[in-house]
Amino acid sequence: MLRMTRELLGTTPVVPSPTKGFRVTITAEERAQLSKNIAGVDEIIAPLRKALKELEDLRKDLIEPYADDIVGNCEGCGRLLFVGDKGHRCHDGPILCAECAPTWNDIGAQWNEMKGSADDDPDLRFKFWEAFAQHAAAGGTGDDKALVTL
Numbered sequence: 005m006l007r008m009t010r011e012l013l014g015t016t017p018v019v020p021s022p023t024k025g026f027r028v029t030i031t032a033e034e035r036a037q038l039s040k041n042i043a044g045v046d047e048i049i050a051p052l053r054k055a056l057k058e059l060e061d062l063r064k065d066l067i068e069p070y071a072d073d074i075v076g077n078c079e080g081c082g083r084l085l086f087v088g089d090k091g092h093r094c095h096d097g098p099i100l101c102a103e104c105a106p107t108w109n110d111i112g113a114q115w116n117e118m119k120g121s122a123d124d125d126p127d128l129r130f131k132f133w134e135a136f137a138q139h140a141a142a143g144g145t146g147d148d149k150a151l152v153t154l
């Protein structure tokens with residue numbers, strides 16, 4: 005199917021513009037050909053969209069009975085995360101599984117990079133370094149994953 009799509013796309017010649025990198029003018033014939041090609045691609049996409057919608061609905065139906073036990077999906081790999089799993093909760097919302105979670109050093113580097121930028125939050129940054137100090141005092145290292153119970 006992808007090959008079919010590429011064959012359709014390949015029928016419209018790409019003429020580079022010296023100023024914008026794309027065609028500036030298009031003839032009526034080219035418009036008609038392009039419209040026909042796009043319609044062909046849309047025709048290929050339509051059943052895929054329908055199948056995707058059906059799978060998304062199935063996914064919702066499977067999850068719904070356990071909604072109270074599910075925290076969400078890992079932002080990194082998409083894995084389903086359950087209440088009680090070890091993972092990482094980013095300060096701006098996303099959650100990550102233990103495997104995808106950053107280390108304390110990773111997070112410290114991010115805070116150092118953000119320091120003074122629009123994304124910086126001095127209070128949160130301070131809380132992070134405080135938590136890191138507690139982690140180190142308990143025998144942990146910066147190479148440990150920064151995990152919490154989700």
Ligand SMILES: [Zn+2]
Nearest residue numbers: 078081101104
């Ligand atoms: Zn993950």
